[in-house]
Amino acid sequence: MMRAYEEILRVVDLETTGLEPPAAEIIELGFYDVRQTQGGEWVVDEDTFGQALFGCERPCPPEVLAVHHILPWEIKDRPRFQARTAEDWMESKAYGRAADVYVAHNSKFEQAFLPGFRALDGSTPAKWICTYKAALRIWPEAPAHTNQVLLYWLGLHNETEEDLRHPPHRALPDAYVTAHILCCLLRKATVAELLQWTVEPPLMPTCPIGKFRGKPWTEVDAGFLSWMLAQPTMETDLKWNAQRELDRRAGR
Structure with missing residues (x-):
């Protein structure tokens, strides 16, 4: 049954064979939707999510395997990632609803791999929110601004399901954590502000040099x-x- 919403923010996370496309390839995508209810509250929709693995042309280097632990046999013979197919798949999981905005922690990384993702009107590129840049603005006093540090610093480990946020450094659990961080950010700032901060350089809390x-x-x-x-x-x-x-x- 289609649920009531006013806006959908689709939180995505990728695992890849390296840091820079096209040499590096996407081998896993996970997503959770964050929606605004008719009452204006932002919530993680734990019924609207998905995870998919993809094949790759070149083997994943050992130093990258050591981060996400996606073994070659897990993705052998799987289709290669295609942006349009991935978007259609996510929409099928979300009652046919396209995303108003895509979200990622340090979205510069995801945007580099997903330039073909479309805006709501079908044009490209899609609109993005970077929760890392927003966290620098909202919580400059945090000890660090990775999604795992923010998970514990914000106390979200007491409010979220442990089995849904583990293991770290896999696409679906990381998307789940980022989605909850996003909800915290949206209690402090508007979507328009988060979008604006995303297109600006990161606001560093202190001088680093x-x-x-x-x-x-x-x-x-x-x-x-x-x-x-x-x-x-x-x-x-x-x-x-x-x-x-x-x-x-x-x-x-």
């Missing part, structure tokens, strides 16, 4: 911030954070 390493940006000397901006080899994300702090001080 030099003599101000580990210090809040508010405590970093203005001269050091200007020095960062002047360095041609400085990472773009670091320059963005330095400029943001200078703009804050200037009232911009």
Whole structure:
């Protein structure tokens, strides 16, 4: 039976044979839907989820096997991943409902592997929310911002099913954890804010370099911030954070 909702956020997680496509391939996809009820509450829909394994052309390196432990015999003779087929499969699991927005923890990774995923109107690319970037904004004081650290730091291990979030580093359990983190984020921010933060560089809670390493940006000397901006080899994300702090001080 079709359930009542106003918006569907589809949380996806991938396991792959490496870090960068096309040399690396998707060998597992897991997803959970997070939906907004008619009353406005965001909830994990534990009836709308799925997990699928896929074959690959090249063997998975040992250092990658050591992370997800998906053995060659598990994916032997399975079809290769196809974005359109995967989207149709997820929709079939979700009462025929397409996602309004896709979500992943550190979504830059998933987006690189899933450029063909479609927006609700059928166009590409799809809209994405990065729960990692959002967590940096909402909880800068967290000891780290991986989904497993946030699981325990937020106390979600006391509110979620242990058998559904294990084993870590497999697509379906990781999607389950990220879905619950997303619900926590949505108590603090709107979907529009999460979408905007996703297209911006990550907001670093502290300065990660030099003599101000580990210090809040508010405590970093203005001269050091200007020095960062002047360095041609400085990472773009670091320059963005330095400029943001200078703009804050200037009232911009």
